[in-house]
Amino acid sequence: MAPPPLTSTRKQRISSATLFHPTWIALFIIVIFVVVALIRFDSVLPSFLFAPGPESLSPPTNITPTSYHDAAPFVFDSLHGLLKQWPNSYAPNGHSIVVGTVPPHTQLFHGKHGPGLPDKLPFFAFDAEMSLGIFGATASSVIHTLAPTRPLRVIYFDGQSATLTETGTLDSQMAILGGEVPSVPVYNHIYDEDQRALDLCALVDDLGIDGVVRMNAGFEILLCNWPRSGVEHLFASNLTLPGNRERAVDKSLPNDPNRQPPLGFGNAFGEQGSFEWLRSATWHYGNYGQGGPAFGRVKPDLCTMVSFYDPELASLSSLHHGRIIGNQTFQNGWGLRRGHRLVGISSRDVKAVKSRIRENIGGSKCSGIEWAVLAESIVAQHKTRLLDIAKTISSPQPASFIVTRIHELSHAILYAYLEYPFAAIGRSAAEVEALTVSRCSSAYTSKVNPSGLSKSEMLLYHSINVVLNRLCSFEWDLLKWSEKYTTQLLGESDDIDLSRIQKEIEDKQKLMSSLLAWIGWDNWTQCEAQCSVDQLCAIPTWPVVYAPGFPQGGIYAVNNTRTSIQDLAEFWRPKCINRTDFDRGGGRGRDPDHQFPDIPSYNEV
Known part of the structure; x- marks a missing residue:
């Protein structure tokens, strides 16, 4: 009978006589000789003996500027959306990790049940409304207020990285913490936040920083x-209302902690707390939806931005543009980013990302360029005019009106870079075109020396150049086409043939749609009107949602395969809502038995 295998629970006994058999002694001497020879004569031995294993190989080095074409709009969109509630709610599957700092004296809030200080592994909200929304509706709740006495070093996972879903919101954390992203994660892999906190804190300790910043509704x-x-406790507020505990043990009331008394137990201000939590989220929309600026209590160091869109990550390089995983075929938000996943990332690419994060924590060579300001400037220059052009080119207006308007808008974008042929002696029309597009494309980065950029900045640099080149080239195409029917100052003219012009307008419309789909700016929508003072311009934000027509509200209803495209478009349409609308539309994840009636759509009001 063959001996049992050696395992952790059953091992063969090896006698000392066997261990010191002459054969084993001879083999041991040979091994020692070989090791010494390798150390002494490594320079003359074949190089493959010292090549690193496949998991420790450096990222591919054959990356050229053209390699960034597919990734560029996604990297740019991530850059422009960092620490903004609105874009990260529309594109919740984050793909960026950034090192940042929380300034001293920043207020932090932590809700808990019962007495005592927060534990050593707590999540803190930056807005009291978030803690109140989570813990303030319970029978017994205490809110603690704290503040750091020194800057806190953190890493920030973008997207809705504090949103517990199976559709990709946790992918970047799964990759960093577990080395892979399962296509069908187990239940605890999603909902066990206690274990995730332990794993994140092991990463925090390993990196030598203070914590991790994430987002859901805030x-x-x-x-x-x-x-x-260096975080000090300031004070604690007991929010337990008289009668809460009595309602909690009243068997005649539904066991629904989110409902107002007398229909359920909990804080009498519970529903108001949920609405105020949503209000606080709108403060960080980032100049979208009539909201406030980007979240300012974390200062990101953008020269440390690591992106899973980086073309150096070969295992993901073909998994994004034009591909949506799962049933999320509705392109809500802008472009395709909502359905992007990290499923399929290789262990080598995960190690490359973790290595880059470690390098950035340790201090990376940075240029000092304000990349966020640069992205804001580019969007400000191009976005509203492009959307105006898109609306004009699709309008039922006469062809002459459309051509004239497009000429005016494209000229408004390009006039700072344009020299007409008669103003540049000896310069042909082709040279004018090349010069204009070149100036427009490089105005923001022409004096940037790539050799002075960090690895992370190189990704931003190339992505910005790719985005600008496509924008400027398209805008020049519109100017050149419309100019020959209007001012004719570029030296070209054409006869007014309305049928031909109408066909050309239709062709330009298709090109416009293609550009907007690629750049991802086609659905940067706002509320249709200025909201009144008792209203919020709101979009669904897990777990505080306003979801008319969706029994359970929130992101789960959006992922329901039975939901139509029209329903999804209505779901994500920004709406002006007040407290009554919020309650009637579902509030905070109502279950069907306690669902309020849906607020009617605009055309039913």
């Missing part, structure tokens, strides 16, 4: 050891 920070991080 921004939060996980501080793994808040006393050690």
Whole structure:
């Protein structure tokens, strides 16, 4: 009978006589000789003996500027959306990790049940409304207010990285913490936040930082050891209302902690707290939807931005543009980013990302360029005019009106870079075109020396150049086409043939749609009108949602395969809502038995 295999629970006994058999002694001497020879004569031995294993190989080095074409709009969109509630709600599957700092004296809030200070592994909200929305509706709740006495070093996972779903919101954390992203994660892999906190804090300790910043309906920070991080406790507020505990044990009331008394137990201000939580999220929309600026209590160091869109990550390089995983075929938000996943990322690419994060924590060579300001400037220059052009070119207006308007708008974008042939002696029309597009494309980066950029900045640099080149080339095409029917100052003219012009307008419309789909700016929508003072311009934000027509509200209803495209478009359409609308539209994830009636759509009001 063959001996049993050696395992952790059953091992063969090896006698000392066997261990010191002459054969084993001879083999041991040979091994020692070989090791010494390798150390002494490594320079003359074949190089493959010392080549690193496949998991430790450096990222591919054959990356050229053209390699960034597919990734560029996604990287740019990620850059422009960092620490903004609105874009990260529309594109919740984050693909960026950035090192940042929380300034001293920033207020932090933590809700809990019962007495005592927050534990050593707590999540803190940056807005009291978020803690109140989570814990303030319970029978017994205490809100703690704290503040750091020194800057806190953190890493920020973009997207809705604090949103517990199976559709990709946790992908970047799964990749970093577990080395892979399962296509069908187990239940605890999604909903066990206690274990995730332990895993994140092991990463925090390994990196030598203070915590992790994430977002769902608002921004939060996980501080793994808040006393050690110099965070001081300011005070605690007991929010337990008289009668709450009595309602909690009243068997005649539904066991629904989100409902107002007398229909359920909990804080009498519970529903108001949910609405105020949504209000606080709109403060960080980032100049979208009539909201406030980007979240300012975390200062990101954009020269450390690591992106899973980076073309150096070969296992993901073909999985994004034009591909949506799962049933999320509705391109809500802008472009295709909502359905992007990290499923299929290789262990080598995960290690490359973790290595880059470690390098950035340790201090990376940075140029000092304000990349966020640069992205804002580019969007400001091009976005509203492009949307105006898109609306004009699709309008039922006469062809003459459309051509004239397009000429005016494209000229408004390009006039700072344009020299007409008669103003540039000896310069042909082709040279004027090349010069204009070149100036427009490089105005923001022409003096940037790539050799002075960090690895992360190189990705931003090339992505911005690719985005600008496509924008400027398309805008020149519109100017050149419309100019020959209007001012004719570029030296070209054409007869007015309305049928031909109408066909050309239709062709330009298709090119416009293609550009907007590629750049991802086609659905940067707002509320149709200025909201009144008692209303919020709101979009669904997990777990605080306003979801007319969706029994359970929230992101789960959006992923329901039975939901039509029209329903999804209505779901994501920004709406002006007040407290009554919020309650009638579902509030905070109502279950069907306690669902309020849906607020009618605009055309039913």
